[in-house]
Amino acid sequence: MVSTPLGRVVPRHAESAVAEALTDTRVVLINGARQSGKSTLVKQVAKGRTAEWRDLDREFMRQGAVSDPEGFVDFANMMIIDEIQRVPELLLAIKAQVDTDPRPGRYLLTGSARILGLRALPDTLVGRMETIELWPFSQGEIDSTPDGFIDAIFTHGADLRHTSEISRAEYGERIIRGGFPEAVSRANARRRQRFFNSYVGDLLSRDVNELSEIERLPDMHALIRLLAARSGQLLSRQPLGRELGLPTSTTHRYLSLLEEVYLIKRIPAWSRNLSNRAVGTAKVAFVDSGIAANLLSVDARGIVRPNGFFGPLLEGFVLMELARQLTWSESQIDLYHYRTKDGVEVDAVLENRRGQVVGIEVKASTTVRADDFKGLRHLADRLGDDLIAGIVLHTGTQTLPFGDRMRAMPVSALWEVG
Secondary structure (H helix, E strand, O other), rough: OOOOOOOOOOHHHHHHHHHHHHOOOOOOOOOOOOOHHHHHHHHHHHHOOOEEEEEEEEEEEOOOOOHHHHHHHHOOOOOOHHHHHHOOOOHHHHHHHHOOOOOOOOEEEEEEOOOOHOOOOOOOOOOOEEEEOOOOOOHHHOOOOOOOHHHHHHHHHHHHOOOOOOOOOHHHHHHHOOHHHHHHOOOOHHHHHHHHHHHHHHHHHHHHHHHOOOOHHHHHHHHOOOOOOHOEEEEOOHHHHHHOOOOOHHHHHHHHHHHHOOEEEEEOOOOOHHHHHHOOOOEEEEOHHHHHHHOOOOOHHHHHHHOOHHHHHHHHHHHHHHHHOOOOOOOOEEEEEOOOOOOOEEEEEEEEOOOEEEEEEEOOOOOOOHHHHHHHHHHHHHHHEEEEEEEEEEEEOOOEEOOEEEEEOOHHHHHHHH
């Protein structure tokens, strides 16, 4: 069975990042999915500080903020404003305050939508605000393991080794559980399913509609189920729109809304040509694998059966573990995917600022074949010495060599390697 966090209520990497940001930044925004621990994190960071707390989920607080934005944010010490996206007009009043009094740590904000994507945003607080994204728990945060794969692979390359004791069935359990603190704490599968159902329902009926009115909510529900089935696959708007009977423009708007509320994440296409990155088709991954699995009505036993969605859900799971880890890795590294017009693919491409690359393929099987390295070898031919390593992550237990800089490695290396 998978383990659960003991005594930890927020992702461990976030608290120090927020505290550090408050020492030299006027406004700090903690942005992320609902139920990912933002409010709890703020309470921990605010311990021992003189701070005023304003929760915009409360109706009377919102009314006060809308009626008098300037007076609402006028406070000499730190002010904490929870769910700032509910009244984005406050950001203009905050800007006026920090321009007058530029002391660091004036405002600590939380949001459950990407603030820069809000339609009603009056000002972006450029140069005055630092944003820290908070994701659901990583596997390392749940297990109290190092979560150091990205730094390790860029340091050691193909010399990195890892042996795993995790079975294929346990990987399925981890995917089904996901990383939301509330879901992780619920050992009963039915109770966890109820959490996921309520979470998605509330997110669409409240948060998404708050950003942009949805003409037909059933279309949005149908869209997210289609996206769950295509986790880790290319995000092509036109085929999605045709399948749902929606105009491409509407499909594009709905996808943007789902990304703004942290339900999905787009993984951009990689190319050495920067302009090609902007136009390449992105991949889609659900921010939380448990939600994706629940939308597909699969459980821990069903997911590993033939046609049980294990492959695509595992790929989305790996992509999001990598995305979480990028927020605390020592090196500045970006995450992409790679696909040529001829259909040669690499599931994940990690690139640092020196142009060095680690390519990653994800395989749901416990055995790996030479053909599984086809895309990685293509990438090696193209990059030469700039390719540090080509890794096939699999559900077996051993690290095995497959040629120059090519290695098969257990998926659990992502969170068990220090």
